[in-house]
Amino acid sequence: MMGVIGATLAFAFLNGLHDSSGLVATAISSRSISPRVALVVASLAEFVGPFIFGTAVAETIGKDLVAPSAITLDVLFTAIVSAIVWNLVTWYFGLPSSSTHALLGGLIGAVTITHGFQYLQFAGFAKVLIALFISPVIGLVIGYVFMAKTLDITAHFSPRINFIFTRVQILNVIALALSHGTNDGQKSMGLIALALVAAKVQQGFTVPIWVTLLVALAMTLGVNSAGWRIMKTLGGKIYRLRPVHAFAAQTSSAAIILGAALVGAPVSTTQVVSTTIMGVGSAERVSGVRWGVAGQIVMGWLLTIPASTLVAAGLQFVFAAWLKI
Numbered sequence: 001m002m003g004v005i006g007a008t009l010a011f012a013f014l015n016g017l018h019d020s021s022g023l024v025a026t027a028i029s030s031r032s033i034s035p036r037v038a039l040v041v042a043s044l045a046e047f048v049g050p051f052i053f054g055t056a057v058a059e060t061i062g063k064d065l066v067a068p069s070a071i072t073l074d075v076l077f078t079a080i081v082s083a084i085v086w087n088l089v090t091w092y093f094g095l096p097s098s099s100t101h102a103l104l105g106g107l108i109g110a111v112t113i114t115h116g117f118q119y120l121q122f123a124g125f126a127k128v129l130i131a132l133f134i135s136p137v138i139g140l141v142i143g144y145v146f147m148a149k150t151l152d153i154t155a156h157f158s159p160r161i162n163f164i165f166t167r168v169q170i171l172n173v174i175a176l177a178l179s180h181g182t183n184d185g186q187k188s189m190g191l192i193a194l195a196l197v198a199a200k201v202q203q204g205f206t207v208p209i210w211v212t213l214l215v216a217l218a219m220t221l222g223v224n225s226a227g228w229r230i231m232k233t234l235g236g237k238i239y240r241l242r243p244v245h246a247f248a249a250q251t252s253s254a255a256i257i258l259g260a261a262l263v264g265a266p267v268s269t270t271q272v273v274s275t276t277i278m279g280v281g282s283a284e285r286v287s288g289v290r291w292g293v294a295g296q297i298v299m300g301w302l303l304t305i306p307a308s309t310l311v312a313a314g315l316q317f318v319f320a321a322w323l324k325i
């Protein structure tokens with residue numbers, strides 16, 4: 001059990017590291033906030049998030065995806081390690097991929113190799129996949145609409161309006177980090193709660209406060225470590241950002257991610273932030289969006305689930321063979 005908890009905390013740390021770019025990239029690249037201040041503020045808000053918005057996402061991960069009889073410590077360990085491997089690969093290449101996609105692929109591969117497809121709860125997977133694939137589209141649309149309305153409202157204002165957009169970035173970073181902490185933090189909380197049930201440490205699916213504390217600490221440390229490779233992609237390679245763009249993208253992203261957390265829908269922060277930036281850029285100048293980079297990001301999203309599924313299947317096969325020796 002300690003191996004599963006350790007792997008989950010490592011996954012939470014890497015999740016924070018991987019997604020830290022999405023939390024602060026727009027604010028930093030638009031020169032609204034210094035990198036040091038942005039990361040400190042994001043880290044503090046990230047720590048608080050898992051404590052204040054409930055456990056709806058954790059319950060989705062813990063109850064809706066896999067039949068209880070198929071949840072064993074070795075299956076959980078394999079799924080988490082495969083997600084970690086994929087996160088490290090995409091972090092190394094600076095590709096904004098989804099930790100949630102990687103975790104889902106890991107669960108599919110580990111459960112299928114060990115027990116078979118029939119132990120996957122397809123209604124639960126359908127719910128999660130719909131949320132994961134619709135949320136980027138919603139991000140694109142809301143980013144576009146919010147930016148268009150912002151430009152309309154401020155069209156006759158003097159350039160001094162940028163002062164307001166710059167100063168409000170600190171609130172945007174807090175809101176986005178809070179929403180990320182609660183949505184993504186609950187995924188790791190749900191995994192540890194599953195491990196406690198599988199090890200018969202507790203009977204029903206509940207998230208103890210010490211689990212929330214450990215996950216919050218791990219994700220906070222990850223955010224504070226900063227995923228600079230991915231930050232470079234989100235901060236400047238999709239669209240040339242100014243304070244007004246950062247304001248629109250972060251406000252839209254925070255609203256979508258927090259709303260998803262409250263209804264128990266695990267979504268990808270990186271996906272949502274990426275597509276809101278595309279939407280915000282499109283509202284001002286479609287040709288200014290670097291759609292080639294956007295295409296590479298989308299390709300990374302599409303590859304994540306099958307790639308992490310294959311990694312998990314291979315690891316589970318190796319672990320099973322090793323245990324028989």
